[in-house]
Amino acid sequence: MASSNPETESNNGSSIAKEPEKPQIEAFRMPTMEEMRAQEVWNNCAVRSVASGVMGGGLGLMMGMFLGALDNPIMQEEMTGRQQFMYTMRQMGQRSWSSAKAFAVMGLIFSAAECVVEKARAKHDTTNTVVAGCVTGGTMSAKGGPKAACAGCAGFAAFSVLIEKFLDRHT
Amino acid sequence: MAANNPTGVDKEQAFGMAETEMEYRVELFNRLAQTCFNKCVDKRYKESELNMGENSCIDRCVSKYWQVNSMIGQLLSAGGRPPM
Numbered sequence: 506m507a508s509s510n511p512e513t514e515s516n517n518g519s520s521i522a523k524e525p526e527k528p529q530i531e532a533f534r535m536p537t538m539e540e541m542r543a544q545e546v547w548n549n550c551a552v553r554s555v556a557s558g559v560m561g562g563g564l565g566l567m568m569g570m571f572l573g574a575l576d577n578p579i580m581q582e583e584m585t586g587r588q589q590f591m592y593t594m595r596q597m598g599q600r601s602w603s604s605a606k607a608f609a610v611m612g613l614i615f616s617a618a619e620c621v622v623e624k625a626r627a628k629h630d631t632t633n634t635v636v637a638g639c640v641t642g643g644t645m646s647a648k649g650g651p652k653a654a655c656a657g658c659a660g661f662a663a664f665s666v667l668i669e670k671f672l673d674r675h676t
Numbered sequence: 677m678a679a680n681n682p683t684g685v686d687k688e689q690a691f692g693m694a695e696t697e698m699e700y701r702v703e704l705f706n707r708l709a710q711t712c713f714n715k716c717v718d719k720r721y722k723e724s725e726l727n728m729g730e731n732s733c734i735d736r737c738v739s740k741y742w743q744v745n746s747m748i749g750q751l752l753s754a755g756g757r758p759p760m
Contacts, residue, residue, distance in 0.1 A: 544725075620728065627716070627730075627733035629729035673722070
């Protein structure tokens, strides 16, 4: 495999004026220990769930800022322009922080549950997504009692399956 | 040739044994990789990386294969005849 590379390169150099350039095929290299360890980092459930939590927090921040900016202040006539601006800023900050927390927790629980289930089953399926969605929905609506927990479980599981199918639609 | 080696093990014999051992190891690795690939990896390739389920399956498959292989090797080498 190592000998075929210089041949393709010399062929390309001589015929580049006549034909369009062929894609270079690289020789296959076995992964080194550093590459394997770097890949192993992402197999760890804790690392994955924390990363998902951070991403969820970022998403919640963006969404909260956007939705908070759309809110109009109640007292528009009494405050000057600068006061209105400060009020809007504080509203946006509060909304984005609370939404960031909610989304971060959701991302963390979902990712942790999916990782643990997939490692235990040793299969890559939609069942992992369903179970993880049910756990996430159940814990997030656990305060409303068992009925609310069941409804949250079913709803979030269905939502996660839809999102998963949407994200994998081209396979 | 035998006069040069006071230890009694012929050089050619040692080479032959090493070659047999190497063939055995290569065959073991190939069979292990083939078996665990067929068992664990879904044939409809969706992405190039191994996902976590496949990693976990491969870990278990290799561990089982290795353990059973060493157990059978010990039984065959100790017993001489398989108890059948």
